[in-house]
Amino acid sequence: MDQFTFTIDGQTITAEDGMSIMDAALANDIxxxxxxxxxxxxPVGACRLCGVEVDGRPMVMSCMTPAKxxxxxxxxxxxxxxARKVAMELLIMDHDMDCLACEAADDCDLLKVSAYLGIQPEQLEGLRPLGRQLPIDDSNPYFQFDPNKCILxxxxxxxxxxxVGLGALGYINRGIETVVGTFxxxxxxxxxxxxxGECVVRCPVGSLAPKKPQLAAREIxxxxxxxxxxxxxxFGVRGDEIVSxxxxxxxxxxxxxLCVKGRYGFNFINHPDRLTTPLIKKDGQFVESSWEEAITLVADKLSNYHGEEFAALTSAKCTNEDNYVVQKFTRAVMGTNTIDHCARL
Amino acid sequence: MEDKKRTILICRGTGCESAKSPQIQAALEEKVQGLNVEVKFTGCHGMCQQGPIVVVEPEDIFYAHVKLRDVPKIVESHIKNDEVVERLVYEDPTTKEKIPTYHDIPFYKRQKRLVLRNCGQIDPENIDDALARDSYAGLGEALKMEPVEIVAEVKKSGLRGRGGGGFPTGLKWEFTQKAAGDVKYVLCNADEGDPGAFMDRSVLEGDPHAVLEGMIIAGFAISAKQGYIYCRAEYPLAIKRLQIAIEQAREHGYLGKDILGSGFDFDIEIFHGAGAFVCGEETALITSIEGNRGMPRNRPPYPANEGLYGKPTLLNNVKTYANIPLIITNGSGWFADIGTENSKGTAVFALTGKIANSGLIEVPMGVTLREIIYDIGGGILDSKEFKAVQTGGPSGGCLPESFLDTPVDYDSLIEAGSMMGSGGMVVMDEDTCMVDVARYFLDFTEKESCGKCVPCRIGTKQMLTILEDIVEGRGKPGDIDRLEELAHGIKIGSLCGLGQTAPNPVLTTIRYFRDEYEAHIYDNACPAKQCKEFISYHIVDSCIGCGLCRRNCPVDAITGEQKELHHIDQELCIQCGECYEVCPPKVFSIEIHTGEKSTEPEPVLQVVTG
Structure with missing residues (x-):
């Protein structure tokens, strides 16, 4: 890829073809x-905060403008x-600033940019709080959407x-009433x-936030x-529990x-109902057993059947290698092609 | 004289149609059966307040406010007996003078109708009528030219975009012509959305072929095969007539394959807009045609390089296209002789507000606001004082009396803090509160913001909220500075033209009428005596005790015995102004006071200590 140089705030920067001014700046720690x-x-150039001057021309959006x-x-x-200060003050006045109660408080881009611009509470005097009270959508079991925190x-x-390629989200209404919403x-x-949850992890504020999140102590x-x-x-781990x-x-x-299961489906790991040993039904009751006993029992029983008397259903939770072995076993040992796979995950 | 061939023209623009002009046409057709008279309908004449309008030719008689019951009189008196119906003749609202002939009416006399050349003259649903007035002659000539020659002609003419931005049209054509790509598009922006503006609608309803012809020439010049007209769905009549015109143009070989045997293929489709003001912005319009929510995107890339479906796209306003055939037929030199040095041709305005003659006008660029308002518009209604004129619609600015001699052209208006816009012109009199005017326009732009970028979406709402506070008595010291700061931030920061121009009404009213803002904030006064929070109604000694005000007061705030001085209870009064309206003009005993609240003594708080 061709490289070239240009200057940002007097500093000479090397950039590659196709980079925006912002890409080049961020790649050079500016x-x-x-x-x-x-x-x-x-890029869409919607927040209007990344404006820069190029050769004296004011306010082009650095995210949208190719470096030259x-x-x-x-x-x-x-x-x-x-211009940035006005945009930021406007955003703050339109935002639910109850930061203590916000899931994103430790990682909120709105606060970060506000701190960078040095916005002080007293300079907001005279601006009118727009304070909209829109209902929170907590219909999803894993995350919630609070439009009052949304910065659009x-x-x-x-x-x-x-x-994701799904297009589940779009904009509804116009003007200040504009909100993100579903069809x-x-x-x-x-x-x-x-x-x-791809949108949730990318939300720069606390508008789309996981329900009951816990901060992890370390990651595995x-x-x-x-x-x-x-x-x-x-996996984010706290003690011996996976929390994120x-x-x-x-x-x-x-x-x-990640998909919904990978991202949110980890509760089963520490769930009390989770099976940790094989169970064998004896006298109508499930009784814990060893793997050796269980496998021996299954092998003994299977040896009584052959061909179309047998069918196998495997799981997508198994690895490809496991599934390969099961189909090999079904065809070569049990003598049937009747094998399927849940694959409906 | 019965054998004299006459033509009766009935206006069937949207305004006159809603006042039953189709029925008038039917009645006339019935009544003139057997006479040597042709009855036909036309598009808008521009003076909609005088509608329904009926014109009789060749005498050039202009009948205004014609009603169904007037039809027999017109036929009996005028057609059969050659006697003009005096009662129906146009009456000048200022001088009360009766002016029978169309072209003597001052409203029309001072105009130069190029874009509107056929509006009110031809039957827009009959291509033969248009052809009789040289429609498609320009296309015939253009097809004999090289595309580069056409672009050169348009460039030389000095035509600038009539949508309001004023970008040189020829340059735009040249960019699109030179842009690389096999597939190109020609788009016509007919998403006219300014409140009160109906210039584009009138052209589409009155002379659709002019627009089609301009687009076909453009298609030939830039090598496009497909054109789209983006017309708002709120213009059903315009869409209907356009559709008819497109079909007739196809039948006559002006659209479709091998146009006029030239080998050039071009066709046009109408795309119905869904009513968003922002879709008049070119990138939002393109996004909308592509089937997405009409939101603007950053430029560059400009549509000339990456437009509809990412292809080079030429997008012009209705009136811009309507000028093209004239430029091709008459030559760029002819066009360039009209107007000013940097603004060529004519400007079409929807003149409205507190003015004697409101309506659609077309004037050469460079005439002054005074000429438009006083010579064509007939001055201010009810002998009131002129206060301001707003040009450029909600994105324009309000100019005070000192700007009345400003020439109307792109650059002079921008310099004054306003803009040409697509052509709205609202005249305001002394009774208009300029803070409230700013609030009104912000209320419009705030609701029409697409919501994409921060300064426009939140900034217009923030400004609107402050303006509402000021007119409702909650203004604070510092509000004017804050409004100016917000306005500049929104202008420089917004993504598209909507946001970049939305603060103009606020900035110009602060610039030229700052004292009115200050009166609201510091003196509890509305100098125009409009904002209810700051006014009170009082009955003065001239009251004759007729009781009209007392009987009409909706909240029973007025008391007084018959033939005795009445009194308004200020606690009960809701400032509806009903008493002011009903008080007989000869008596005139209701006064509106403003700025008095601050003089009322504050209640004294007594601090009691043990």
């Missing part, structure tokens, strides 16, 4: 404030600061379109949303146990994505 930009998504050889980019000037960056909408403004649970990297795809996953999940962006299998 911070430009933003809220609607996300490295996984196409030899240009002189300024990330700050009185005019740019003023559109990251969730673009995530569902561009990464027909039904709750998440009644929409085509698959609850994968592993492979998701649900299916044969083998997604890379980081995070997709592995480096994993070639999932490249940072």
């Amino acid at each position: 911070y430009i404030p933003y809220l609607c930009h996300h490295p996984d998504l196409e 050889e030899g240009t002189d980019v300024r990330t700050n000037s009185p005019a740019i600061y003023q 960056c559109g990251i969730c909408v673009r995530t569902c379109n561009e990464i 027909g403004d039904k709750g998440f649970v009644d929409s085509i949303c698959e609850s994968c 990297s592993t492979i998701c146990a649900y299916c044969g795809v083998g997604c890379g996953i980081h 999940t995070r997709a592995d962006r480096e994993s070639p299998a999932n490249r940072g994505s």
Whole structure:
């Protein structure tokens, strides 16, 4: 890829073809404030915070503007600061600022940009709180959507379109009434949303947030146990309990994505009903047994059947290798092709 | 004289149609049977307040406010006996003078109708009528030219975009012509949405072929095969007539394959907009045609390079296209001779507000606001004082009296803090509160913001909330500075033209009428005596005790014996103004006071200590 140089705030930067000004800046540890930009998504230039001057031309959006050889980019000037300050003050006045009660308080981009711009409470005097009281959608079992905290960056909408390919989310209404919503403004649970949570992890504020999240003490990297795809996953662990999940962006299998089961379906691990040993029914009662006893019992019984008397149904939670062995066993040992796989996960 | 061939033209624009002009046409047709008279309908004449309008040719007699019951009189008196029906002749609202002939009416006399050349003259549903007035002559000539020559002509003419932005049309054509790509599109922006504006609608309803012809020439010039007209669904009559015009143009070989034997293929479809004001913004319009929610996107890339479906796209306003055939037929030099140095041709305005003659007008660029308002518009209604004129619709600005001699062209209006816009012109008199005007326009833009970018979505709402506070008595010191700061932030920060221009009404009213803002905030006064929070009604000594106000007061706030001075209980009064309206003009004993509340003594709090 061709490389070229240009300057940001007087500093010479090397960039590659196709990079936006913001890409190049961030790659060189130069911070430009933003809220609607996300490295996984196409830029839209909606938050209007990342404006820069290019060769003296004021306010082009650095997320949307390709870096160009030899240009002189300024990330700050009185005019740019003023535009950012106004945009930020407007966002704050339209936002539910009950930060203590917010799930995103420790990782909120709105607070970060506000701190960067040095917004002080007293400078908000004279602005009118727009304080809308919209109902929270908590229909989804895993996450909730609070439109009062939404900054309409559109990251969730673009995530569902561009990464998930589902298009469950869009915009409803116009002007200040604009909200993110599902088709027909039904709750998440009644929409085509698959609850994968890709939007939730990308929400820069606490608008889309997991229900009852717990902060992990440490992370363990592993492979998701649900299916044969083998997604890379980081489990957040607290003591001996898994309390959170995070997709592995480096994993070639999932490249940072997870499905609803991988992301939210970990409660079974510590569930009291979970089977930890094989059970054998004796005198009408399930009795705990050893693996050896259980496998011997199954093998003994199977030896009485052959061909069409036998069928196998395997699980997608097994690895591909396990499933290969089961079908081999079914065909070669049991003498039948009657084998299927749940694959309905 | 019965054998003299006459033509009776009945206006069937949207305004006149709603006042029963189709029935009038039917009645006329019935009544003139056997006479040497042709009855036909036309598009809008522009003076809708005078409708339904009936014109009799060749005498050029202009009948206004014609009702169904007037039909026999017109036929008996005028057609059969050559006697003009004096009662129905146009009466100048200012001078009360009767002016029978169409072209002597001051409203029309000062106009130069190029874009509106056929409106009110031809039957828009009959292509033969249009052809008789040289429609598609420009296309015939254009097809003999090289596309680069056409673009050069348009460039030389100096035509600028009539949608309001004023971008040089020829340059846009050149960019699109030069853009790489086999598939290109021609789009016509007919998503006219400014409150009170109906210029594009009138052209589409009155002369749809002019727009089609302009688009076909554009298609030939940029090598496009497909055109779309994005017309708002709220214009059913325009859509119907466009559809008829498209079909007739296809039948005559002006649209479709191998147009006029030139080998050039081009067709046009109508796309119905769903009513969002922001879809008049070019990128939002394109997004809408693509089937998505009409939200603007950042430029560049410009539509000339990446437009509809990512292909090079030429997008112009209805009136821009309507100018094209004239430029091709008469030459760029002819067009460039009209107007000012940097604004060529004519401007079409929907003149409205507190003005004697409201309606659609077309004037050469460079005439002054004063000429438009006083010579064409007939001045302010009811002999009131002129206060301000708003141009450019909700994105424009309010200009005070000192700007009345400003020439109307793109650059002068921008310099004054307003803009040409797509052509709304609202005239305000002394009774208009300028803070309330700003609030009104912000209320519109705030609701029509698409919601995508922060400054426009939240900023317009924030400004609107402050303006509402000011007109409702909750204004605070510092509000004016805050409004200005917000306005500049929104102008520089917004993504598209809607947000970038939405603060204009606020900025211009602060710039030119700052004292009114200050009066609201600091003196509890509304100088125009409009904002209810700041006014009170009082009955003065001239009251004759007729009791009209007392009987009409909806909240029984007025007391007084017959033939005695009446009194308004300020506690009960809701400032509806009913008493002011009903008090006989000769008596005129109701006064409106403002700025008095601050003089009322504050209740004294007594601190009692043990």
